[in-house]
Amino acid sequence: MELLERALNKIPELSVEKSTFIVPESETFVQGNKTILKNILNLSDKARRKSEDISKYLTKELGVPINNDGQQLIISGKFSNDEINRCIKRYFDVYVICRECHKPDTQTDTEGRGMLYVVCKACGARYGVKS
Numbered sequence: 001m002e003l004l005e006r007a008l009n010k011i012p013e014l015s016v017e018k019s020t021f022i023v024p025e026s027e028t029f030v031q032g033n034k035t036i037l038k039n040i041l042n043l044s045d046k047a048r049r050k051s052e053d054i055s056k057y058l059t060k061e062l063g064v065p066i067n068n069d070g071q072q073l074i075i076s077g078k079f080s081n082d083e084i085n086r087c088i089k090r091y092f093d094v095y096v097i098c099r100e101c102h103k104p105d106t107q108t109d110t111e112g113r114g115m116l117y118v119v120c121k122a123c124g125a126r127y128g129v130k131s
């Protein structure tokens with residue numbers, strides 16, 4: 001009996017598995033009157049989104065043109081790393097991390113009319129967000 005209990009205790013509890021996902025932080029620096037987001041590829045990789053999607057979001061949030069050269073984002077204007085970071089965090093909160101299970105295993109799905117759907121591969125949740 002004792003042995004069995006010990007064996008059972010060794011089984012990892014899959015049902016209580018918690019999300020350990022940490023939103024990556026942006027790495028930026030100001031160059032002249034532009035702000036360079038260096039690690040966009042890392043951010044988009046973690047988000048499993050295209051860097052263009054994040055670039056588009058930042059353009060809207062910051063209200064300035066952004067040039068994506070495929071390696072980094074060149075943001076018009078001077079922004080502190082904190083400001084960019086806040087936007088990145090919000091992007092992950094809204095578009096990447098599942099509202100239901102808080103895992104980042106999601107995809108987005110467009111269904112016209114400016115609506116974007118977040119589809120979670122971990123728990124199957126599907127909900128609309130503003131695109």
Ligand SMILES: [Zn+2]
Nearest residue numbers: 098101120123
């Ligand atoms: Zn989910």
